[in-house]
Amino acid sequence: MGFLSPNNLVYGLSLALLVLIYLRSRSRPTIEVSSLMLFDEAPAPVANVRHVRLDPLFWLEMAVLAALTLAVAGLYIRTVPTPGPGRIHALVFDLGAGMSAREGSESRLDQARRDALEIINQAVPGDEFSISGYALEAQVLHPQSANLDDLRKAIASLAPMAVPARTAALRAALMRARGASVIDLFADRTPPAGILADVSSVAKVNFHLVGSSAANLAIVSLDSGIPGSSKGRVVIRNFAFHPHPCDLVIELGSTEVFRQTLMLAPREQMVVPFGPLLAGGTLHARILTADAIEADNSRYAYAPSGSPARMLVLSPDASVRDDVARVLLAVDSNFQIETAAPANYHPAPIAANTQAPPKPYELVVMHDSDPLLGVAAASTLLIYPPQARAGQRSPYGISVTGTVPGAALHDQLLDVSSGAQAMMLDATRIIALPDWIEPIASASTIGHPAFPVAAIGRSAAGRIGLIAFDIRNHLLLAPDHLDALVVTVDLVKQLTAPNNVQIVPTGAYLTVPALKSARVTQPDGSVREVQADQWGRARIRPMDAGRYEIESGSLKTEVLANYYDATESDLGARRDAVSSSSEPASVTANASPAREVRPLLLWLVAMALLALLIETALLVRHANRWGMRHV
Amino acid sequence: MLETRAFEPEFLSKLDRLVLGIKRARTVRAGQRALGRIQGLGIEPENFKEYAPGDDLRFLDWNAFARLDDLMIRTYRAERQVEITSLVDASASMGLPERDDKLGLALAIGAALAYIGMADNDAVRIGAFAMRRGAMKLETTPLHRRRESYLNFKPFVMSVRAGGETRLGAAIDQLLLQRRPAGIVVLISDFLISEGDTEDAIRRLVAARHDVKVVHVMGEQESTASYPPGLYRVRDAETGEVRETIFGPQTAAAGQRKVEQLAGRVREICKSHAVTYAQAFGANNFETFMEREMPLFGMVR
Numbered sequence: 061m062g063f064l065s066p067n068n069l070v071y072g073l074s075l076a077l078l079v080l081i082y083l084r085s086r087s088r089p090t091i092e093v094s095s096l097m098l099f100d101e102a103p104a105p106v107a108n109v110r111h112v113r114l115d116p117l118f119w120l121e122m123a124v125l126a127a128l129t130l131a132v133a134g135l136y137i138r139t140v141p142t143p144g145p146g147r148i149h150a151l152v153f154d155l156g157a158g159m160s161a162r163e164g165s166e167s168r169l170d171q172a173r174r175d176a177l178e179i180i181n182q183a184v185p186g187d188e189f190s191i192s193g194y195a196l197e198a199q200v201l202h203p204q205s206a207n208l209d210d211l212r213k214a215i216a217s218l219a220p221m222a223v224p225a226r227t228a229a230l231r232a233a234l235m236r237a238r239g240a241s242v243i244d245l246f247a248d249r250t251p252p253a254g255i256l257a258d259v260s261s262v263a264k265v266n267f268h269l270v271g272s273s274a275a276n277l278a279i280v281s282l283d284s285g286i287p288g289s290s291k292g293r294v295v296i297r298n299f300a301f302h303p304h305p306c307d308l309v310i311e312l313g314s315t316e317v318f319r320q321t322l323m324l325a326p327r328e329q330m331v332v333p334f335g336p337l338l339a340g341g342t343l344h345a346r347i348l349t350a351d352a353i354e355a356d357n358s359r360y361a362y363a364p365s366g367s368p369a370r371m372l373v374l375s376p377d378a379s380v381r382d383d384v385a386r387v388l389l390a391v392d393s394n395f396q397i398e399t400a401a402p403a404n405y406h407p408a409p410i411a412a413n414t415q416a417p418p419k420p421y422e423l424v425v426m427h428d429s430d431p432l433l434g435v436a437a438a439s440t441l442l443i444y445p446p447q448a449r450a451g452q453r454s455p456y457g458i459s460v461t462g463t464v465p466g467a468a469l470h471d472q473l474l475d476v477s478s479g480a481q482a483m484m485l486d487a488t489r490i491i492a493l494p495d496w497i498e499p500i501a502s503a504s505t506i507g508h509p510a511f512p513v514a515a516i517g518r519s520a521a522g523r524i525g526l527i528a529f530d531i532r533n534h535l536l537l538a539p540d541h542l543d544a545l546v547v548t549v550d551l552v553k554q555l556t557a558p559n560n561v562q563i564v565p566t567g568a569y570l571t572v573p574a575l576k577s578a579r580v581t582q583p584d585g586s587v588r589e590v591q592a593d594q595w596g597r598a599r600i601r602p603m604d605a606g607r608y609e610i611e612s613g614s615l616k617t618e619v620l621a622n623y624y625d626a627t628e629s630d631l632g633a634r635r636d637a638v639s640s641s642s643e644p645a646s647v648t649a650n651a652s653p654a655r656e657v658r659p660l661l662l663w664l665v666a667m668a669l670l671a672l673l674i675e676t677a678l679l680v681r682h683a684n685r686w687g688m689r690h691v
Numbered sequence: 692m693l694e695t696r697a698f699e700p701e702f703l704s705k706l707d708r709l710v711l712g713i714k715r716a717r718t719v720r721a722g723q724r725a726l727g728r729i730q731g732l733g734i735e736p737e738n739f740k741e742y743a744p745g746d747d748l749r750f751l752d753w754n755a756f757a758r759l760d761d762l763m764i765r766t767y768r769a770e771r772q773v774e775i776t777s778l779v780d781a782s783a784s785m786g787l788p789e790r791d792d793k794l795g796l797a798l799a800i801g802a803a804l805a806y807i808g809m810a811d812n813d814a815v816r817i818g819a820f821a822m823r824r825g826a827m828k829l830e831t832t833p834l835h836r837r838r839e840s841y842l843n844f845k846p847f848v849m850s851v852r853a854g855g856e857t858r859l860g861a862a863i864d865q866l867l868l869q870r871r872p873a874g875i876v877v878l879i880s881d882f883l884i885s886e887g888d889t890e891d892a893i894r895r896l897v898a899a900r901h902d903v904k905v906v907h908v909m910g911e912q913e914s915t916a917s918y919p920p921g922l923y924r925v926r927d928a929e930t931g932e933v934r935e936t937i938f939g940p941q942t943a944a945a946g947q948r949k950v951e952q953l954a955g956r957v958r959e960i961c962k963s964h965a966v967t968y969a970q971a972f973g974a975n976n977f978e979t980f981m982e983r984e985m986p987l988f989g990m991v992r
Binding site: 088089090091092093094095096097098099100101682 | 783784785786787788793881883910913916918919921922923924925926927928929930932933934935936942945946949950953
């Protein structure tokens, strides 16, 4: 026996209110009589015991209020389930990276899988099941079906992804499962109380908490440094509550450049310097020590080559040119940066005595200036592009439709439900993107719920990056506008990275150049085909950490997916330590369906109605007896 | 409202056969009540008596003197209409308990007795008294003699409302100040006043040679003390005095005893002054009271 919504027991205060009303009404009702000659003064002892007199009406009202309070609080009992055809079960699985944590010989997902199979095995004829999973998004993995063999296969094919499980995705998965009479949720951490409480009103929810506290190491970040110039850094974190050894290896290409065995204190985050590297290339850091989650033991970074690359920064604002140049140098100090105001910029003429044309720019950054289409550049970054004048054609198909004085920046990878604070931007362009440009960050303001403020795409002219907000007033260097700097640096890195290598976080959408179709070799060695779109791109979304190889004709692209999420990787924290108040409304600790929760709502309401009827009958009888004209 | 019953033809038809129990004296004797008779006046011979010095010679029966040679005086009876006053207590106590409709019962009895009184073409009126704004207010209707004019009482009867203190003595004072000839006064009240006040009022009416008839009205709930059980604060409707009491079976029995004691005291007072006393307890018993109990009490015949 328990309560589905124990907080609603606060309605029990109505009982106290009823007692107060009763005592007040019982205190001394005054009635007018023809003469006091007919009445004696009440003896004092009789007056003192008036409060404890039994009054059926009062106790009936107490019973009504108590029954309604218990009904609102969701009083339930656990009973043996009554088998019967037509029961619909929804099996909802957490497929986040935490479910891949291994404990002994099996992973947490294996435990969940086993529990789910046990439920299916105990199904009575007529029972139907559906299978859903959630991580970044919710998805139905198997529609509602009574074919138990297909369901078992679907459960066996479940695989964890190297992405965090979002609360919004869990909410969406439970919303989709609302049609079921029983929802079995398998997860490795307790969801917020409100989510289960919402669903428990329409379906019985059994929460199966799988796994236990486990030690885990993770590579938080990897910075290659600048080859031949500055040291690189790798940040390692120990999520265990005990010291943990860590064998760390860093490879540049196939060459090992660093190896060290470290001892991390409990819950320690350690910065490990290495290098400087002697050459650029793909850097791969790995933790060789066995721990719970494999996906966060590997991380890729790109070390820029030591060869200088030409950069051009155009802006009518000198301070912006200076800020952008600083940012570019921070990304790679080997960059050779030229800055100019757009009006004063003239491409250097080819000298008569030199036969070779000047080396094209690696990146041209244009802030609040019309694109110079005559400049040869591998990549272009448009920052706060101006609106096209009447009759002028929008460059790259990017059209500016308006300007707002301010907007709130939202990182697309942020979980909105995590309560992350949005950063406020200054003047921002509202831009209509062509289909071949992918937004990577959005903003919102009054009248514009969501519009892109950062995007990247690949066209025949090269890679095009776009930042819609203005970076004047040292926005990129302001410490409280770090998100703007992060977006800018991320774009610059993507725009200056080699064409055939992309390093992305897991779960991010990316496009790679492709012909008609592309052959994607995934980290586990499996191969799948992806069709290219009309712009010659193949769109993929790496959900596992590791190396992806995309081949399309002669085009070969390497995609390196990194995974790290501080919450998901933290397997050492107490998973139910949110607070006692956030305890889910209905939690079944194991998968055994021996007893089920049966709310007593109908019984309690029926009792309340019965008590009200009896009270009404008593009142009517009372009124008739004493000649009152109303009750 | 029970008083409307007193004007319904169906009910009035039951009263047609009743007459008011008036003791009309056959002779006039000093010191004794005799209503409606004045010696020597009238046309109906009553008796003969021997002449005594001082008798009016106009009434000498000369034929008898011629035959018998004795001086005989012929006496006549002159019947005169009797004034009947139904005096209803309209104090606040008559309005409570509301469900008892005690005032309605009193007004209905008063009106019914007036109707009965009209049977002999006696002059009849209905009055109501109670204290209003610190002064006794005694209101009476004009005298009506014939039953055809009975309905003239209806507006007055319907307009009477309970309120104010009883002050029976003050009401009798006002009635006597009207200096009407002695007649019948039917006093209808709950007599929830002191014993002395009741006796004083009746004694003064009797002293004024009125034929007094007392109808003691009480409500059913009041007379049985059947109130919802519990602890209550009761307030006197007339004095405003408050008292805490408890209602229950025991207090109901005690209340009934008090009502019986009150009725007994009023009955004793009436008996001591040779006044007719009748009890009308409970509005539900109105018709039974009028048709059966009033004759038993000698109030009607």
